[in-house]
Amino acid sequence: MIVLETCALPIDSEDDVVRVRTRVRDLAQRLGFDAFAVAAISTAASELTRNAWVHGHGGTATVEEVEEGGRHGVRLQFHDAGPGIADLPRVLKGGFSTRRSLGLGLSGTRRLVDDFEIESQCGVGTHIVVAKWARFGART
Numbered sequence: 137m138i139v140l141e142t143c144a145l146p147i148d149s150e151d152d153v154v155r156v157r158t159r160v161r162d163l164a165q166r167l168g169f170d171a172f173a174v175a176a177i178s179t180a181a182s183e184l185t186r187n188a189w190v191h192g193h194g195g196t197a198t199v200e201e202v203e204e205g206g207r208h209g210v211r212l213q214f215h216d217a218g219p220g221i222a223d224l225p226r227v228l229k230g231g232f233s234t235r236r237s238l239g240l241g242l243s244g245t246r247r248l249v250d251d252f253e254i255e256s257q258c259g260v261g262t263h264i265v266v267a268k269w270a271r272f273g274a275r276t
């Protein structure tokens with residue numbers, strides 16, 4: 137995988153949710169993602185930024201344009217040094233929240249992207265990497 141462009145954005149206020157989402161939407165549109173794919177990766181961006189802000193006490197979002205095997209994609213990395221996720225399998229199943237919300241952010245995000253990796257350690261923090269790829273023939 138080649139990283140063509142990378143941009144690190146701080147997550148330290150509620151406003152950063154919209155900032156990260158907008159950046160991701162613009163990149164996905166520039167890469168020729170269809171409307172559904174633009175919405176999917178933008179939604180993933182806002183859910184994961186919001187989680188890093190609300191649950192992880194803030195951190196960083198890295199927005200990258202990547203290329204692999206002639207396909208272009210958007211890769212997003214989220215780092216926080218928050219409390220970590222104690223029961224990851226339960227959270228990934230969906231419907232579990234420590235904030236009395238729906239708890240569908242992480243499980244839903246997973247279904248919206250092509251690649252999804254999560255590493256979380258209690259007391260250390262959480263690192264999430266997701267990617268979504270443009271279909272072949274998309275403008276790049």
Ligand SMILES: Nc1ncnc2c1ncn2[C@@H]1O[C@H](COP(=O)(O)OP(=O)(O)O)[C@@H](O)[C@H]1O
Nearest residue numbers: 187191192220233234235237239240241242262
């Ligand atoms: N970055 C994070 N750091 C710590 N805990 C997290 C993080 N992201 C998610 N979680 C935990 O996983 C639960 C489920 O997350 P999510 O599916 O996005 O639902 P919600 O944010 O609505 O609670 C959260 O309630 C929280 O306990």
Ligand SMILES: [Mg+2]
Nearest residue numbers: 183187241242
């Ligand atoms: Mg959430």
